[in-house]
Amino acid sequence: MYSTTGIEASNYVSTFNTAFYFITGVSLLLLVGLTFTMLYFVFRYNKKKNLVATQIEGNTFLEILWTVIPIILSLVMFYFGWAGWKPTTRPPKDAMNITSVARMWSFLFVYENGKQSPELIVPVNTPIKINLVSMDVIHSLFIPDFRIKADIIPGREKFMWFLPQIEGKYKIFCAEYCGLQHSSMHSTVNVMSQEKFKAWYAESAKVAAVGENAGPGAAGEAIMRAQGCFACHTPDGTKLIGPSYLNLYGTQQVVLREGKEITVTVDPEYIKRSILEPNADITKGFPANLMQSYRSTLSDDDIAKIIEYLKSLNDK
Amino acid sequence: MSTQKDIEEPSYLDYKGKYRGIFSWILSTDHKRIALLYLFSILAFFATGATLGLLMKFELIAPGKTIMTAQTYNAFFTLHGIIMIFAVVIPGLPAVFGNFLLPIMIGAKDVAFPRLNLLSWYFYVMGVSLVLISQFTGQGPPDTGWTFYAPYSFRTTGNMLPAVFGAFVLGFSSILTGLNFLVTIHRMRAPGMKWLKMPLFPWTLYATGWIQLLATPIIGITLLMIIAEKTLHIGFFDPALGGDPILYQHLFWTYSHPAVYIMILPAMGAISEIISTFSHKTLFGYNFMVASSLAIAFVGYFVWGHHMFTSGMSSTALYAFSLLTFLVAIPSAIKVFNWIATMHKGSIDLQTPFYWAMGFIFVFMIGGFSGLILGSLATNIHLHNTHFVLAHFHFIVFGGTGFAFFGAMHYWYPKMTGKMYDSRWANIGLFLFLTGFIVLYGTMFYLGYKGMPRRYYDYDEIFHTGNIISTMGSWVLYSGLGIIIINLFASLKSGAKAPSNPWGGKTLEWSVPSPPPVENFKEIPVVTKGPYSYK
Ligand code: HEM
Ligand SMILES: [Cu+2]
Ligand SMILES: [Cu+2]
Secondary structure, X not given: OOOOOOOOOEOOHHHXXXXXXXXXXXXXXXXXXXXXXXXXXXXXXXXXXXXXXXXOOOOHXXXXXXXXXXXXXXXXXXXXXXXXXXHHHOOOOOOEEEEEEEEOOEEEEEEOOOOEEOOEEEEOOOOEEEEEEEXXXXXXXXXXXXXXXXXXXXXXXXXXXXXXXXXEEEEEEEOOOOOOOHHHOEEEEEEEOHHHHHHHHHOOOOOOOOOOOOOOOHHHHHHHHHHOHXXXXXXXXXXXXXXXXXXXXXXXXXXXXXXEEEEEEOOHHHHHHHHHOOOOEEEOOXXXXXXXXXXXXXXXXXXXXXXXXXXXXOOO | OOOOOOXXXXXXXXXXXXXXXXXXXXXXXXHHHHHHHHHHHHHHHHHHHHHHHHHHHHHOOOXXXXXXXXXXXXXXXXXXXXXXXXHHHOOHHHHHHHHHHHHHHOOOOOOOOHHHHHHHHHHHHHHHHHHHHHHHOOOOOOOOOOOOOOOHHHHOOOOHHHHHHHHHHHHHHHHHHHHHHHHHHHHOOOOOOOHHHOOHHHHHHHXXXXXXXXXXXXXXXXXXXXXXXXXXXXXXXXXXXXXXXXHHHHHHHHHHHHHHHHHHHXXXXXXXXXXXXXXXXXXXXXXXXXXXXXXXXXXXXXXXXXXXXXXXXOHHHHHHHHHHHHHHHHHHHHHHHHHHHHHOOOOEOOOHHHHHHHHHHHHHHHHHHHHHHHHOHHHHHHHOOEHHXXXXXXXXXXHHHHHHHHHHHHHHHHHHHOEOOOHHHHHHHHHHHHHHHHHHHHHHHHHHHHOOEXXXXXXXXXXXXXXXXXXXXXXXXXXHHHHHHHHHHHHHHHOOEOOOOOXXXXXXXXXXXXXXXXXXXOOOOOOOOOOOOOO
């Protein structure tokens, strides 16, 4: 999947390479040159060979020389870096818009027709502009093969754009520390042929289809996978950051409402509130402010499916 | 204990003052005793931080869980970062070698404010204690990373406040030391020691003092703002309260970038002393060395933005910061050229401190060159926040400051303890240390280039081989470190007595007995020649 054999997965690879190889090349030359000069002096002017040192106070010409040459070199380095970065600020007008919704600890990609996917699916050779939205803390969308990354900052409008040039799957990592599961916050870019992408884009299902042996609640489970609920909740009784879903439906819960402890029943009403206003009732023993509202990405219908799924976990 | 017969004054180690036992140390206002207080506290915290590093590297030997949970790993790199930055490398050279040697090198009997000097050690201990307390109280250790980035630092249940407050107190310690050194250098130089007759190490302490005095208050305010926001819910940084997380990053790096120069400048000063002494030659381009130290301190204030290239600053800010970053590299390059030129036509005595200086130049160059790669915009966008950055700053702060610290340790050890150490073991230790260092951190350049982000508890299978090699490097580094430290401690007992000038150095500290008497000089010397006058 990951290849550095000169394939240019995105439009940034070649400009990155120019800057990287130029700076690295010059640096390696200097590193080797200076190290060997030093070793040679140490060998040649060892006190066994050179009993008395020649006192030299300095040499202004040399000082000027080794100030000016590095300045020129570094200006050239700066130029290559700047030239390679400039295009990142100018997305083409006809770029396809996708919104990336980041939250602890998942990415969700929302398309203009309302389609949602946990994987970034894009057509090859089409400029893609990603609007970066964070629901909670700072994350960073990083696609190593594309040589691009951008921080995702809550409350700020930001974007990144790129041109995928080769079909295939590429890793996405979160590159800004965002808490417990930061290192499991990853996804993939799936670059498809234009035709395949069109077919996928036209599929009516909002969330990618579920496996054949779909039981009750399968649709809800798929939605929750896409939304990243399982980063904090498990279906099997294990406690992560949030309470497990196992046997949750219908039980009595102690919650903190406005600082007071009260007991509630986990019914559809309560679940809906938990998803849309997670900080209204805080389940006792769990941290507040971690789960963020899903108002912008889940419809009433989705929530109904989620409730179906939670119910299904009670029979186990 | 002193070796010269003509001196009756007791050394600072033998001196009997008002207090006995431990109190003769922790209540002493002698700059030399305070230096040793710092030395032992810093070594203890370094050992703690280094052990955390070793455990983290062990965790990373394979993807998934090896020996600890993600929660523990996150707490470890946070504590490791806070300890190493605020409690080890920032105070490191100034508080230990600056305290011990600055007054002697400029021909003074002590620093300008001896009591303030002791107070700053107490602030230091209080600061670190607060950081340690944060580990064991509240709802779990802090897990924000040493950068405390908002808004995560407001979401986490980790016990962040005491740690932040600890860093704040450590800042005070740093300010007091800086202030003390500035006044000492301005007012207490021996008669005849004009500014340009001062050795390089005091010069770099002088430049550092200004950074400590002017930059540290910024982090102080910032940390106070966090505390106010967390307790009083005033929205400075958290968007949920109407604050701006990017403002936090600006404030944080406005201090933390110059702080890198607090770490590296005194290191460069110590290396300059070592190279001149063992080459038996005056420092090449002394004036340019002084000027470049001041230039680094000055330009260092204007490059903080290079930590935020991907955060969405304006385009103008991006290229201005990138350009300035390239310019700040120039004075460092000038220093490297001058060090190497000093060796030319010298009469080089290959002793342990000189090997450390060579090691320093080598790893510092790698650190600096990788800094150019990170300072360039197109490459930064790929490499930012990856293991490449981790490698870069370990090469600079551990490679730079760490190598200089151990170099200084082996250079001034005879002066400080009155003993010589076993140089064969010292060299073996250095060799292992350098090898381990390059394997451990060199591999991280590759991992970062391939795309492995930093602060990653778990990683993709493609990064496995690199991590195995890197972890094995950490074991080699550790064996080296162990040998070095054991050797130095063992030599306290078994080492031969040190003469007052074992290396043939020309600066003033070599004119007083080893270890120096309480008041350093019987008579304040009158300086007539430059600092490295071998003629
Ligand atoms: C003794 C050997 C050392 C080892 C084995 C070591 C190893 C590590 C490791 C494994 C990490 C975390 C990697 C990650 O997941 O991002 C780290 C982070 C760090 N290290 Fe070290 N390190 C050592 C010494 C030092 C020294 C001497 C310094 C002095 C400045 C230092 C400063 C830092 C800092 C500032 C961080 C970043 C912490 C953060 O991300 O918040 N380390 N080190
Ligand atoms: Cu993250
Ligand atoms: Cu910096």
